[in-house]
Amino acid sequence: MLELKAVESGYGETQILHGLSLVSQKGKVLAVLGRNGAGKSTTLKTIMGLLPLKAGEIEFDGKPIGAKTFNVANGGIAYVPETRDIFPSLTVRENLEISAKNFGRSGSEWNMDRVLELFPRLDERMSNSGSQLSGGEQQMLAIGRSLLMNPRLLILDEPTEGLAPIIVKLIHDKLQELKTAGLSMIIVEQNFGFATSLADNVAVVSKGQVVWTGNAAEIRAANEVQNKWLGI
DSSP: OEEEEEEEEEETTEEEEEEEEEEEOTTOEEEEEOOTTSSHHHHHHHHTTSSOOOEEEEEETTEEOOSSHHHHHHTTEEEEOTTOOOOTTSBHHHHHHHHHHHHOOTTOSOOHHHHHHHOHHHHHTTTSBGGGSOHHHHHHHHHHHHHTTOOSEEEEESTTTTOOHHHHHHHHHHHHHHHHTTOEEEEEOSOHHHHHHHOSEEEEEETTEEEEEEEHHHHHHOHHHIIIIIOO
């Protein structure tokens, strides 16, 4: 579905990715793991066109991905950044309507009602501004807004960052629902248990390269890999 081939990218003259290659399969969840600074978030930003692709190829459904972020989004990839990036001065309803109006189509799989069914707490907070939400509510809003884009691939960067354990479990359960429904996902996550319990496949990144690939069961059993590349 999504394939990165020998990708090089970074910030200005600072190169972060050094020939990184990975594959995300349709209908599967890929967890991208690694220590801080390994290049995980840089990988996601490069996919989304937020950082320039300096070398290599990125293909989505066998075709080169667009260089501009809006082209990537229009092509069917939605991105939930680590910073969530909701609009703090807009209400929950207005944040959601931005996606619904721009990406909603007659007969779309995801609409406002379905998002509110997935996250009932958002229904209770529709008139509140983004700045009035807790961290967990902001994450729900960021995911809900992305789902209203009706993506074929959902990319999440550190979805549990800074959240209380009870909210982490809620987010896990909701992502599990999305997985069961067949939504393809890529998840970058520091929480090893969270990531591997959702993932079908795992790619471990270090110094801008993929250093290990396998399935979730394999990495849970690979203590040496965990110690060497993840510090677990």
